[in-house]
Ligand code: UDP
C-alpha cells in the first residue's frame with residue numbers, strides 16, 4: 001500500500017491546530033483503504049500553545065509526527081525540514097490555516113496516479129485577502145518571471161502534491177534560503193496545475209507580515225536570477241553611448257559656430273558620462289564572475305536525470 005505524507009508548518013497556530021488536524025485526518029481516514037498516511041507538523045518556534053496541542057494530538061494518533069524548531073526560522077525552512085522527514089510515496093505540502101483545503105487531496109492523488117509528479121495548486125480566486133496583498137503578489141510574480149531564467153507559475157503558493165522522487169531531488173540540493181515554489185518548478189518532471197478557489201483563513205491572523213513577504217520575494221529573485229547584476233552592464237553601455245552623443249553634439253556646435261556651449265562644458269560632460277560608463281562596465285564584468293561564483297555556491301546540479309534505461313544490462 002502506498003503512503004501519503006502531509007507536511008504542515010505551524011507558527012502561532014493554536015487557534016487553528018485542532019481544526020486543521022481534524023479536517024486533514026478526516027480526509028486521510030477516508031482514503032485509508034487505498035493509502036496509508038502520516039501527518040508531519042513542523043512547529044516553527046511558536047511560543048503559544050501550538051506545540052502542546054500538537055503533542056496532545058500525536059499522543060492519540062501515532063501517524064502524527066512533530067518536528068519542532070528551537071526558534072522561528074520561517075515558513076520555507078519549516079517546509080524544508082518537514083519534507084526531509086517524510087516516508088511517503090506522495091507528499092502534500094499545505095498551510096495550517098486551511099487556506100489550502102485538504103478535501104482536494106483525493107483529486108490531487110488521482111492526478112498523481114495518472115502520472116503527474118508535481119501537482120501544484122493554482123489559485124483561481126482568493127478570498128479574504130487584502131487588495132494590497134493581491135496587488136503585491138501579482139507585481140512580484142510578474143517581476144520574478146521577467147527577471148528569472150525559469151518559469152514560475154503565477155498565483156501558486158506552496159500547496160502541492162509531489163512525488164517522492166522529486167522530494168528526494170529537492171532534499172539533496174545543498175543550497176540555503178530555498179525558495180521552494182521556484183525550485184519545484186525548476187526541477188522539471190511531469191508538472192500539472194490544479195485550479196482551486198482559495199478560501200480565507202479559518203482562524204487566527206496571517207503569519208506573513210510585510211517584512212516576511214519582502215524576504216520571501218528577495219529570496220525568490222536573488223536565487224533565481226542573476227539579471228540584477230547584469231543591469232549595471234547595460235547602464236554602463238548606455239552611459240558611454242550618451243558621452244559620445246554629447247561629444248558629437250559639441251563638435252557640431254563648434255564646427256557650425258552655434259556658440260551655445262559655455263567654456264569647459266564639453267570636457268566636463270564627456271568625461272563624467274564616459275568614466276561613469278567605464279566604471280559601470282567594469283562592475284558588470286566583475287559581476288559576471290560573481291554570478292558564476294554564486295551559481296557554483298548554490299551547488300545545484302547541472303541536470304537531473306529522471307530515468308536511465310538499459311544501463312544495468314551487460
Ligand atoms: N508559517 C511558518 N513560519 C512563519 C510564518 C508562517 O511556519 O514564520 C506558516 C503558517 O503557520 C502557515 C503557513 O506558514 O501554516 C502560511 O502562513 P500564513 O497563512 O500566515 O500566510 P498567508 O496565507 O497569509 O500568506
Ligand code: MG
Nearest residue numbers: 095097099201
Ligand atoms: Mg494563510
